[in-house]
Amino acid sequence: MDPEKCEGHARCYGLVPELFNVDDYGLSTVVGDGTVPVGLEAKARLAIANCPEYAIEEIAG
Amino acid sequence: MARTPAVHGWDTDFDVLDAGYIADPFRIWDELRKACPVAHSDRRGSTWLPTRYEDVVDLAHDVEHFSSLEVAVIPFDGEEPEDPVLLYGLPPISSDPPLHTSTRRLLLPWFSHRRVKGYEALTRELCATLIDGFKANGRADAAVDYAQQIPARVIAHILGVPPTLAGTFTGWVRDVLEFADDPERRAHGIEGLLTFFTEEVAHRRTEPGDDLLSELLHAEVDGAPVEESVVLGMAALVLIAGVDTTWSAIGSSLWHLATHSDDRARLVAEPSLMPTAIEELLRAYSPVTMARVVTGDVEFEGCPMKAGDRVLMNFPAANRDPEAFADPDQVVLDRALNRHVAFGSGIHRCAGSNLARMELRIALEEWLARIPEFYLSDDAEVTWAGGQVRGPRILPVVFP
Numbered sequence: 001m002d003p004e005k006c007e008g009h010a011r012c013y014g015l016v017p018e019l020f021n022v023d024d025y026g027l028s029t030v031v032g033d034g035t036v037p038v039g040l041e042a043k044a045r046l047a048i049a050n051c052p053e054y055a056i057e058e059i060a061g
Numbered sequence: 062m063a064r065t066p067a068v069h070g071w072d073t074d075f076d077v078l079d080a081g082y083i084a085d086p087f088r089i090w091d092e093l094r095k096a097c098p099v100a101h102s103d104r105r106g107s108t109w110l111p112t113r114y115e116d117v118v119d120l121a122h123d124v125e126h127f128s129s130l131e132v133a134v135i136p137f138d139g140e141e142p143e144d145p146v147l148l149y150g151l152p153p154i155s156s157d158p159p160l161h162t163s164t165r166r167l168l169l170p171w172f173s174h175r176r177v178k179g180y181e182a183l184t185r186e187l188c189a190t191l192i193d194g195f196k197a198n199g200r201a202d203a204a205v206d207y208a209q210q211i212p213a214r215v216i217a218h219i220l221g222v223p224p225t226l227a228g229t230f231t232g233w234v235r236d237v238l239e240f241a242d243d244p245e246r247r248a249h250g251i252e253g254l255l256t257f258f259t260e261e262v263a264h265r266r267t268e269p270g271d272d273l274l275s276e277l278l279h280a281e282v283d284g285a286p287v288e289e290s291v292v293l294g295m296a297a298l299v300l301i302a303g304v305d306t307t308w309s310a311i312g313s314s315l316w317h318l319a320t321h322s323d324d325r326a327r328l329v330a331e332p333s334l335m336p337t338a339i340e341e342l343l344r345a346y347s348p349v350t351m352a353r354v355v356t357g358d359v360e361f362e363g364c365p366m367k368a369g370d371r372v373l374m375n376f377p378a379a380n381r382d383p384e385a386f387a388d389p390d391q392v393v394l395d396r397a398l399n400r401h402v403a404f405g406s407g408i409h410r411c412a413g414s415n416l417a418r419m420e421l422r423i424a425l426e427e428w429l430a431r432i433p434e435f436y437l438s439d440d441a442e443v444t445w446a447g448g449q450v451r452g453p454r455i456l457p458v459v460f461p
Contacts, residue, residue, distance in 0.1 A: 007410045010174060014418065015336050024173040025166065026415070049398040050340065052118075052406055 001030050005055035012047035012056060019044055028055075035061065065104075072097035075110050077134060077350070077373070078242055083447030087390060090378040099364045105242075106136050108352075108371040109364060112378040114385035114402070116362055120353065120372055121406040126361075127353035127372055128157050129409060134352050134373055134449040139244025146255050148290040151298035154351075154409065161408065163282045164295055168412050171219060171273050177415045184215055184420055188427035196431060196460075200438060203319070204456035208311035211424055215416070216303040220296065221272025222261060229253070234304040239446045239454075251297075258296045262289060273299065299413075306348050307417045309452020310403075311424045313346035317392060318425075319437050319458050324394055329433045332426070338394040339422050344401035345392050347377040348450050351405065376402045377451065435460040 001020075008026025012019070018040060022028045036044040048056045065076050071089050076082065082089055093100050093112045100110040111117050120127050132155050149156060153165035170176065191210050195201040213227035213234075236250025261274055269275035277292045318325040328338055351374040355366045366372065380401045381389040387398070404411035411417065437443065438457040446454045 007407060008169070009404060009410055010415060011340070013174060014415075015340075022174050024170040024175065026169060026173065026410075046337075046397055050400060052400045052402050054400075 001028060001034070002055045002057070003027065003029075005053045007053050007055075009052055011050045011052070015050055016040075016043045016047045019047060034059075072100045073102065074104065075100045075102045076104050077110075077448050083445050083451065086377070086447070086451070087381055090375075090381060094378075094382065099362050101364070105138075106371060107367060107369070108373060109361075109366060110373045111362075111375055112382070114379040114382035117375055117379035118402060118406045120361070121374060121402070121409065124157060124408060126356055126359045128356050129155055129161070129351075129353060130157065131155070131354040131371065132351050133241060134350050135241035136371065137244065137247060138242070139248055146259070146290065147294045147297070148288075149294055151294045151301065152291055153295075153412070154298055154302060155294075158408070160291075164287075164291060165408075165412060167277060167280055167282070167287070168295060168299070171276075172413045172416050174415050177419045180215055180218065180416065181419055181423060183218060184211065184423045185427060187211060187214055188424050189431070192427060192431045199461070200457065200459045202456055203315045203435075203458045204308075204312045204453045207428070208308045208315065208424065208452075208456075211311060211420055212304045212307040212417075215420060216300055219273055219416075220261075220299060221265075221270050221274055229257075230300055231304060231308075234301050237301055238305050238449045241448060254297045254300065255293060258293050261296075262292060302411075303413050303416065305450045305452075307413075307420050309348035309446075309450050310343060310346065310417065310421050312453040312456055313348065313451075314342040314421060314425060315428065315458070316437075316443070316453050316456055317342060317346065318429075319435055319456075321392065322436075324392060325429075325434070327394060328425075329429050332429075334394045335422060335426065337396060337399070339418060339425070340399050340401060341392055341394055341396045343403040343418075343421070344380045344386070344396075344399055345390075346452075347380045347401070347403035348452050349403070349405075349411075350375055350377060350449055350451075351409075374405070376405060432460045 006027050010022050010026050012028050013022040019031055020028045065078050068074050068076050068079050090112045098113045102108050153161040191207055195206055213230045214224045217224045217227055233250040233253040236246045240246040265275045265278055274296055280287050353372045355368055355370040357368045359366050383389050404414040435458045438459045442457050443453055444455040
């Protein structure tokens with residue numbers, strides 16, 4: 001998650017609260033170190049594909 | 062709304078208040094995207110109309126060349142008051158940094174996910190009560206009797222003013238946004254809002270409550286209190302931006318479900334689709350167009366924009382761009398790739414987006430739970446408003 005790009009749309013948190021936190025100003029961060037648990041890959045990609053600011057990136061582990 | 066002269070070519074003479082444009086802007090945007098993606102018009106001052114997703118997003122992010130000091134789609138055509146109360150307009154929406162940054166920071170926590178969750182029960186009860194009021198009739202005006210009734214009451218709660226004022230609020234906001242081409246109505250709406258908030262502010266200086274107005278009055282920025290002119294502008298903004306917009310989104314979504322039985326039935330059968338369905342309805346029927354003012358002569362996509370020109374932030378057209386969305390005119394309730402910009406893009410992202418989204422979701426959930434099957438009673442009776450905010454204003458539906 002790139003905090004410079006995030007503008008607080010909170011689309012990621014709204015769609016996939018399991019993987020994202022959001023603060024009172026709307027800025028989102030990944031839960032923990034951002035590692036996506038097995039089974040939540042599709043949801044993680046849904047969050048990426050809904051960010052209007054291209055602030056979330058998938059990093060292969 | 063006043064009748065406007067016939068448009069002589071959408072690329073050089075567009076008119077966002079043209080009746081045909083308001084009813085169906087989608088075909089016009091499709092044609093423009095292919096031939097002249099940034100249209101121009103001199104009808105209400107030199108104004109540009111981008112239609113591509115990429116262009117709208119680029120414009121929204123370039124706050125240096127495209128200022129938010131004027132965000133009204135229809136420029137005010139009446140006499141400016143000699144002694145204006147709102148020295149800074151309606152910050153943060155009508156401001157650039159640094160005033161934008163400080164006022165936005167004051168406002169955002171009131172519309173955070175956490176706070177908005179606290180307004181959910183009230184919204185749900187309100188929606189349920191409204192439906193109970195007309196369900197037995199077998200028919201209702203989904204715009205007037207339902208959509209229009211919801212946001213003004215929720216906003217009244219946040220501002221700490223009586224919900225009985227909701228109808229008055231709606232009248233002022235429509236004067237300002239929907240009848241913006243009528244200087245008298247626009248001035249009337251602004252005056253109503255300002256007189257009201259000036260009195261509310263005076264009252265809260267002596268008797269502060271647990272509400273947004275009271276907090277703004279007692280807030281500090283860099284150790285100094287917020288100027289009253291700024292507080293009044295922010296209060297007016299919350300009302301103006303939080304009523305017509307959300308009501309239009311609720312109305313358009315109900316129009317879609319009334320006219321697309323397959324989507325309606327699917328959403329009833331699969332309520333888990335609601336989160337993506339909400340985003341998809343917001344994309345397909347984005348209500349809000351904003352404006353920017355060009356700060357200095359600049360060329361954008363080959364267009365010679367002059368200082369003082371207006372550029373319309375055509376978020377609704379961006380969201381129908383086939384370059385950004387597969388089958389953009391198709392509503393796909395589980396659309397996965399959906400970077401829509403219904404709430405804008407960049408630093409002016411709608412501060413109330415969490416609230417709007419919650420109201421839309423609850424309004425649809427409560428409606429579908431009680432009225433799972435409904436249809437337009439007569440397509441010809443439906444009317445739409447457009448310009449700054451597009452949505453149905455009369456929407457008669459029947460249900461068995």
